[in-house]
Amino acid sequence: MPQNHQVLLDNRPEGEATAANFRLVSADTPALQDGQVLVRHHYLSLDPYMRGRMNAGKSYAAPQPLGEVMIGGTVGEVAESRHPKFTAGDKVVGMGGWQEYSVVDAGQPGALRKVDTTHVPLSHYLGAVGMPGVTAWYGLVKIIDPQPGQTVVVSAASGAVGSAVGTLAKTRGARAVGIAGGPDKCRYVTEELGFDACIDYREHKDALSLSKAVKQACPDGVDGYFENVGGMCLDAVMLRTNAFARIAVCGMIAGYNGEPIPLQYPQLILSNRLRVEGFIVSEHMEVWPQALQELGQLVGTGKLRPRETLAQGLASAPEAFLGLLKGRNFGKQLVKLV
Template sequence: MKSLNPQIHLVSRPVGEPVVDNFKLLELPLPDLQDGQVLVRNHFLSLDPYMRGRMNEGKSYAQPQPLNQVMLGGTVGVVAASKYAAYAEGDTVLTMGGWQHFCVLDANQRGSLQKVDARQIPLSAFLGALGMPGVTAWYGLVKIIAPKPEETVVVSAASGAVGSVVGQLAKARGARVVGLAGGAEKCRYVQEELGFDACIDYKQHADVKSLSAALKSACPDGIDGYFENVGGQILDAVMSRANPFSRVAMCGMIAGYNGEPIPMSAPQLILINRMKIEGFIVTEHLDVWPEALKELAALLTAGRLKFRESVSEGLASAPEAFLGLLKGRNFGKQLVRLI
């Protein structure tokens, strides 16, 4: 009898907020391994905000997640069987293994999987600080904001996978760093553990005026760089404190991922302050990944890059954990342990 592979499919598209019924857990037989293929046992699945966008059908920078197929997603795992010479049983690998226990990969296709050395660094870190979120932080900070020492950098979703790295990279470059996060516990972590100069609990501020006042006291010299993960009122408040020639790295706008309107109330500030606002998609900048990963690995092994993970247990927990990520229930990089 063939082995079964538990997996989660997207079975309907959400209208507004996703619900667990958009997903279905199935057990399908594993296909036989062909020449050139590798079988990987996924150990950790990464849950990421971009998955919400792919659940929609409309036009975007990436293809929609197809219905009735395994949910796409980054994974780290161990090669369980190989019919491709470059990979051997027991190799630790990073791949887009999806929401499932096992994945079969065509190893001769460029970029389909990549060996990672998990002897010194925990395997899960290759999905977070030493993976796509870490490189995202690096790209937006280094290539778009490019902070000078003494400048002030603000980052939203500061305790999260991307935001936490942004702040630590900015501190390493001598900037003053101010985070925005939801709740006292996250703010305490951002300041005390990650070493940000200040962190504002945006949930304590009901409107732009109040948040803007909090930013004024946390950023007495104004804001030179903003790493945007959220959008909406938070962006408006930051814009109201932005300095001339400030730079904004438009990384994500999670406040609008379920279709909520997130208008920008004062776009004239872009002109008045001669601001640079640049959006980016990290997977379109593969050329910088080696440089970014080199710096991130060096900081991590020197103990200068800290990270935190929210690990939910078992494949069946993935839909709830994903919905939680969109509501800020995660505290650090959201993962699912699959083994």
């Protein structure tokens, strides 16, 4: 069995997470038992939710235990199998964590899924045709439910979730407006993803200034807002919401290090009769097959062209993860292992 390199959560952050919270170790891979599969990971997914798991406090999911391999989505290839449904060479997606290999009890529901890489590259099963894509689909379709001609705004628009939100909104006949950090990201959002407009929030020092830019980009107001960030973006867009607008609260990355992100205008929830709903994608497994089918088609036919940022090698995972929390990624952040 191969030697395995792993990244463990060594200690919990106080405030901002740092590379010193993680530890790189090497370990022997245990011999396979009946029903188990050895997977060699080709890509590891880095996702903002991992920052929440590093904390000990109460949340929607249990904290990541100290001294254990960081959790995370992985795609790779079956290296060896003692399960009848898997054979060496199968391409699979699972939750292998921050390590080069994983031994999986393949009979456990949802533990390992074979994927077809004929039209969709393997890495996209961690992005647009994986958890982030389904997240976009759920928030947009089930909460915002855009009607043709309505305007949908999404923050972190160039990212794994945001990029899919825009494409899904456009295919439903809505106008899609992104908010992203910097001119390069905004250009990508309009020119390559096909959004109708994109606002660079870094050009604005407060919510009122950003809100003027939202008004310009959304002359008919905002009917749906897909929130990935919180703070100034939320205040600015709320000021431009139409009556009965829907806000899908997907993420609040501006506050993931514990910084306060107070809501400036909560009275708008009443005066504009807003529907504000948070959701966690893993609690809606019933939509995954339908969502993955649509997302797979969009990527396979080139209608959705997701961008990726690749960090090379397992040892680069902590720094790449910290960069993701600061917007240094451009599109889906992955670690390439093979």
